[in-house]
Amino acid sequence: MKRELGISIYPDHSDPQADREYIQKAAKLGYTRIFMSMLEVTEGKEKVSEKFGNIIHYAKDLGFETVLDIAPSIFDDLGISYDNLHFFAELGAEGIRLDEGFDGNKEAMLSYNPEGLAIELNMSNNVAYLDNILSYEANEPFIYGCHNFYPQEGSALPYDFFVSCSKRFKGHGIKTAAFITSHEAKYGPWDVNDGLPTLEMHRHLPIDLQARHMFATGLIDTVIIGNAYASDEELEKVAAVDRYKLSLGIELVPDISDVERKIIAYPNHFRRGDITSMAARSTMTRVVYKDTANPVHDNTQEFQIGDVVVGNDDFGKYKNELQIVLEPHSDSRKNLVGKIPQDARILLDFLKPWTKFQFVPEN
Template sequence: MKRQLGVSVYPDHSDVAKDKAYLKKASECGFTRIFMSMLEVTEGKEVVKAKFQDLISYAKELGFETILDVAPTIFDELQISYDDMTFFHEVGADGIRLDVGFDGNKEAMLTFNPFGLAVELNMSNDVAYLDNILTYQANKPFLYGCHNFYPQEGTALPYDFFESCSIRFKKEGLRTAAFVSSQVGTVGPWDVNDGLPTLEAHRHLAVDVAAKHLFATGLIDDVVIGNAYASDEELEAMGALNRYQTELTIEFVPEVNEVEKAIVLNEQHFRRGDITHQVVRSTEVRKKYKHEENTPHNHTEEFQVGDVVIGNDTFGKYKNELQIVLEPHTDNRKNKVGQVTEAERILLPFIKPWTKFKFTEK
């Protein structure tokens, strides 16, 4: 399934001109999805309809898919019904996210709406909610999953719970989404905004690193920035990341040589299938560079987790093999050439047997 990047906008807490400028920049950076909140509407049906039509129409011109976040209270506010999706079709939405669930049969029936609107479910509950909906023969291509975000510091999901919840959706082949948090955005749905991530571990993490992590899990298809407005630099960094394989950012040591830099930066790496706990081994490169000299340097220190090492001239057939250190050890037949940036060491557990990966220089 192709992966998307998304942004969030909050029309009842923002200025439409700012929203449009934000969407234009995001579009230029390769973003194609919008989470748009309708949880706070208070202006009456016609005013709300005109406001959302205008913004969604502009988003469509830029190529965005727009999912509206809805809750039962707004149906009363707008005097509309879950049984009739006409209002959401008329404002131009591509789908609605159900912040609160029903009995399973209702959700399944909604996926057969005549407008082809997607129905997105809350993924952040490790219960048989999805199974129940599927027993009612839901129209699966129009059924999505999306995690919650958590405005309060300390309240977002721990990784193991996130994983359990996500597996329920991913094993059914449904499109999945989760949120990362801009480090400068201040706009969200509520009056508390300590960031808007799905995972607590991401709350103070750069958006591109958090996105890399979500993609590396293999459980999330769409990564959405939960708060607005992300900076241009954040949008550009996320837009530039590789959505389909992990690219680790490396900080080289001053002594690194040109052969080692070529091995690190110019090659497609993958972890050997017969793994070890001590290191990630990329062994094919040693064959290509077996005739290239590599004198020892930075080889007597204890290597630490996240260090990138390459076999030097004293390592026989293993000369110029690249490894990423997973357990501290010493071996003077290896040169330390750099280290994965501290923030990105969160990605190392997801380099499994045969996982493809690359490096970029900080």
């Protein structure tokens, strides 16, 4: 399934012109999904229709798919029915996210709505909710999944639980989404804003690393910035993330050679299939650069987990082979060329046999 990026808009808390400017910036960078909250709606149907319809149609013209986050109370507040979703289709929405669930059969029936709206389910509960819905012969192409976000420090999902929840959906081929958090954005749907991530471990990480980690899990198709408004720099950093290839940040050493810079930038790194526990080996660079000298430097220390090394002129046929250190060891035939930052080492767990990867220099 193709992967995409999204932003969040909160029309009940924001300025319409600022929303438009934010949407336009994101559109130019390749964002295609909008999460829009209707949980705080307090005005009448006519005003809600105008406020939400204007911004959704504006976004739609720029190529965005908007999913509205709704609660059961909104149907009573607006005098509409779950049996008729025409109101949301008229607004221009492509789907509705059910913040609270029903009995399974109700969700299955909703997935056959004549407006063709996607029905997005809450993924952040590790129960057989999805299985129950699918057992009622739901219209699967119109069932999406999306995790919650958590504005309170310490309240977001632990990683292992997130994986278990997400596998329930990915196992059925359901389109999935989750949230990362901006460190510049000022608000979300509630009056507490300690960031809006799905994963607690992401709350204080760089925003692009959050996105790289989400995509690296292979469990999330759509990564959405949960709070508004992310800065221009943050939007650009997330947009630059490769959504399909594992991307490892690296801080290069001052004495790195020209050939080692080329090796770092080599576009076709992959971990050998016959793996070793000591290091992840990318061996094609020793073939490509077999005739290029690589003098000794930074080769006498003990290499630590996350160090990136390249074979030097003393390493015979292994000269110019790149390795990512997974166990501390010493070997003077290898030059230290860079270090994967401490926070980014969470990505080392995804270096499986044959994993394709690339480096993103940070200095």
